[in-house]
Amino acid sequence: MATMIEIKDLHKSYQMGKNSLHVLKGIDFSAEEGELVAIMGSSGSGKSTLLNILGLLDVADSGEYLLDGKLIKNLNETKAAKYRNKFLGFIFQSFNLINYKSALENVTLPLYYQGVNRKERQRKAMKYLEMVGLKEWSHHLPNELSGGQKQRVAIARAMVGEPKVILADELTGALDSTTSYEVMDVIQKINDQGNTILVVTHENDIAHMCKRIIYLKDGVIEEDKKIKQVRASEYVQ
Amino acid sequence: MFSRDRWNEILEVLTTNWFRTVLTAFGVFWGILILILLLSAGKGMENGIKGEWGDIATNSLWVWTRNTTLPHKGLPKGRSFEYKLQDVQSLKDKVPNLRIISPRNSLGGYRGANNVIRGLRTGAFGVYGDFPSFIDQEPMDIINGRFINQSDINDKRKVAIIGEGVKKSLYDIGQEVLGTYIKIQGVNFMVVGIYRKKNLDGDGEEAQNQIFIPFTSFGQAFNTGDDVGSMMITAIDGVSITSLKDRIIKVLKEKHKIHPDDRRAIGNFDMYEEFSRIERFFVALNIMGYFIGILVLLSGIIGVSNIMLIVIKERTKEIGIRRALGEDPWSIRKQILLESVFLTIISGMMGIIIGAFAIYGINALLDANGPVDMFVNPTVSLGVVTIALVILIISGLLAGFIPAQSAIRIKPIDALRTE
Numbered sequence: 001m002a003t004m005i006e007i008k009d010l011h012k013s014y015q016m017g018k019n020s021l022h023v024l025k026g027i028d029f030s031a032e033e034g035e036l037v038a039i040m041g042s043s044g045s046g047k048s049t050l051l052n053i054l055g056l057l058d059v060a061d062s063g064e065y066l067l068d069g070k071l072i073k074n075l076n077e078t079k080a081a082k083y084r085n086k087f088l089g090f091i092f093q094s095f096n097l098i099n100y101k102s103a104l105e106n107v108t109l110p111l112y113y114q115g116v117n118r119k120e121r122q123r124k125a126m127k128y129l130e131m132v133g134l135k136e137w138s139h140h141l142p143n144e145l146s147g148g149q150k151q152r153v154a155i156a157r158a159m160v161g162e163p164k165v166i167l168a169d170e171l172t173g174a175l176d177s178t179t180s181y182e183v184m185d186v187i188q189k190i191n192d193q194g195n196t197i198l199v200v201t202h203e204n205d206i207a208h209m210c211k212r213i214i215y216l217k218d219g220v221i222e223e224d225k226k227i228k229q230v231r232a233s234e235y236v237q
Numbered sequence: 238m239f240s241r242d243r244w245n246e247i248l249e250v251l252t253t254n255w256f257r258t259v260l261t262a263f264g265v266f267w268g269i270l271i272l273i274l275l276l277s278a279g280k281g282m283e284n285g286i287k288g289e290w291g292d293i294a295t296n297s298l299w300v301w302t303r304n305t306t307l308p309h310k311g312l313p314k315g316r317s318f319e320y321k322l323q324d325v326q327s328l329k330d331k332v333p334n335l336r337i338i339s340p341r342n343s344l345g346g347y348r349g350a351n352n353v354i355r356g357l358r359t360g361a362f363g364v365y366g367d368f369p370s371f372i373d374q375e376p377m378d379i380i381n382g383r384f385i386n387q388s389d390i391n392d393k394r395k396v397a398i399i400g401e402g403v404k405k406s407l408y409d410i411g412q413e414v415l416g417t418y419i420k421i422q423g424v425n426f427m428v429v430g431i432y433r434k435k436n437l438d439g440d441g442e443e444a445q446n447q448i449f450i451p452f453t454s455f456g457q458a459f460n461t462g463d464d465v466g467s468m469m470i471t472a473i474d475g476v477s478i479t480s481l482k483d484r485i486i487k488v489l490k491e492k493h494k495i496h497p498d499d500r501r502a503i504g505n506f507d508m509y510e511e512f513s514r515i516e517r518f519f520v521a522l523n524i525m526g527y528f529i530g531i532l533v534l535l536s537g538i539i540g541v542s543n544i545m546l547i548v549i550k551e552r553t554k555e556i557g558i559r560r561a562l563g564e565d566p567w568s569i570r571k572q573i574l575l576e577s578v579f580l581t582i583i584s585g586m587m588g589i590i591i592g593a594f595a596i597y598g599i600n601a602l603l604d605a606n607g608p609v610d611m612f613v614n615p616t617v618s619l620g621v622v623t624i625a626l627v628i629l630i631i632s633g634l635l636a637g638f639i640p641a642q643s644a645i646r647i648k649p650i651d652a653l654r655t656e
Contacts, residue, residue: 077566081566
């Protein structure tokens with residue numbers, strides 16, 4: 001198994017007026033290809049900050065970050081955008097769909113930035129919408145979809161560019177438990193195909209549907225353990 | 238390169254809030270409309286004033302005689318003198334680059350006593366003894382018959398070319414004119430031509446009330462011999478008559494023993510200088526039109542920029558999402574600049590189209606109600622429209638630049654956190 005993510009001694013501070021808030025205080029961990037990792041911790045533990053740095057949406061103050069073996073250092077915004085598009089897929093708690101675009105158009109966006117032609121974009125987007133069970137809803141606008149459906153569109157969008165790693169930040173935070181399990185069922189199926197997925201969550205049951213849990217506390221890893229995965233399909237009717 | 242997706246995106250964004258887009262566009266529409274109307278009004282005035290000159294050879298100088306004001310070579314001041322036909326040859330010999338010299342004599346004219354009779358009808362008209370070359374300097378349409386020719390000059394034929402105004406005064410409608418006789422100060426002249434001058438109005442009416450007869454016939458009939466009342470002198474193309482004026486006056490002064498410092502004796506009117514002054518006035522008027530129009534347009538552009546900033550603020554989260562998904566900052570900047578340029582061009586084009594209709598309407602009104610003094614055929618040239626389009630593109634880029642910069646300055650993570 002190849003190492004998809006490797007970080008060494010990662011530090012991150014935020015300047016809050018005259019005070020500095022040290023959020024990440026030397027994080028070391030790695031994730032192999034095909035892993036499904038939950039990152040847990042209380043509010044302010046640094047889990048979202050870590051995910052943002054891994055997602056190249058934010059920059060660490062110090063430390064080393066290797067993504068698919070490539071050292072991520074001193075990236076300008078253009079290059080960072082290219083890397084995000086090529087290597088990473090994002091799933092957000094608030095779905096972050098573009099409201100005036102249909103589900104299909106939302107899913108095609110990463111491919112558009114890759115320069116894929118229109119026909120191919122639509123073919124691929126439809127394939128992933130079908131995979132998340134939303135083929136019939138492809139031409140609906142986000143405000144015509146339920147929370148679970150929106151998140152499944154977001155999952156399809158994260159998948160469509162066939163990234164190496166998918167980063168999910170509280171992906172079930174805005175969903176009821178039944179819908180959360182349905183979404184996790186989709187995530188597990190994607191993971192079964194070999195995708196590396198990192199899920200930031202504060203929900204224990206969701207974390208136990210992953211294969212490994214990393215607990216963060218006050219900016220350091222408190223515990224990193226492999227667990228027996230609970231299949232979400234057992235809870236989905 | 239054309240990208241259908243990019244343009245779909247632009248249309249989607251602009252049509253999401255129709256009312257705001259229309260209001261934003263209105264500023265630019267209004268600015269360009271004012272610019273077009275101001276420039277066309279300026280052009281209308283220019284056409285009106287230049288129309289007064291007709292097709293006259295503007296690179297010309299009129300000279301006539303006045304009493305001397307300084308004694309010279311034993312001759313007293315206050316002396317009157319006349320040019321002679323030989324002066325024409327002297328000028329041709331001593332002043333290079335002259336194309337045409339037309340000596341002329343005249344009698345009567347505007348507000349003068351009645352001097353022309355035909356049957357029971359009389360009229361006061363300007364009567365000019367001219368050479369055939371005069372028509373090259375002051376073109377006129379010969380609508381019937383002919384102008385003076387060299388045979389008329391050589392044979393001192395008593396023929397006359399009359400203006401349309403003269404015809405109206407002395408003849409009934411539909412009456413045959415050519416071959417009939419008119420009596421100019423008691424001397425019969427046969428009408429051989431009718432002209433219409435191109436001057437449009439104002440003096441134009443006076444310009445149609447003239448009678449041209451051969452210079453030599455004039456001398457014989459009215460006893461002026463070789464005397465010349467005035468001369469119209471035209472320089473060759475590429476040489477301004479103004480640059481030759483001093484030499485012309487010097488030759489005439491030497492010929493007629495006039496003191497070199499006598500500034501009054503040689504009366505002259507430099508049409509080139511006068512025309513250049515008018516041209517300069519219209520250049521200034523044009524600049525003023527552009528200045529005012531562009532200032533109005535500028536307020537529209539500030540409006541577009543302002544609204545674009547608001548739109549960018551509203552779309553901050555969307556921009557964050559796009560960047561998270563891999564859109565690079567250049568693409569975002571390009572998108573915003575294109576939106577701004579597109580909006581500016583569309584609204585500007587509307588301004589140009591409505592402006593064109595307004596100009597068409599004004600022209601139709603002028604045609605229907607007759608000419609207005611010093612205002613003829615207001616138009617804008619294709620050049621002006623091209624300049625307006627260039628201004629619009631630059632304006633659109635300027636209007637979009639600040640919002641585009643502000644859109645890419647914000648970090649993706651901060652943009653995503655925006656609610």
